[in-house]
Amino acid sequence: MYNCEEVAERYNVKLITVWSWIRDKKLPAMKIGREYRIKEEDLTAFEDERRTVSVTKE
Numbered sequence: 001m002y003n004c005e006e007v008a009e010r011y012n013v014k015l016i017t018v019w020s021w022i023r024d025k026k027l028p029a030m031k032i033g034r035e036y037r038i039k040e041e042d043l044t045a046f047e048d049e050r051r052t053v054s055v056t057k058e
Contacts, residue, residue, distance in 0.1 A: 001030075001037040001038065001039060001040075002037065002038045002039075002040070002043065003035055003036070003037060003038075004018045004019060004022075004029075004035070004036050004038075007027075007038055007043065010043075019036075021046075022036055022038075026046070027042065027043075027046050028042045028045075029042070
């Protein structure tokens with residue numbers, strides 16, 4: 001599980017951008033206490049949905 005700061009660092013974006021993705025339901029997240037946590041699988045799906053080049057599996 002990643003926190004928002006780790007996701008922002010991973011994609012080289014500002015923290016507010018990650019919050020916007022979550023608020024706009026582009027990136028699934030769980031709210032635990034006052035913080036959001038994002039699963040690795042959700043990050044992979046987020047990346048796959050935004051891929052501009054299709055990837056074929058063998």
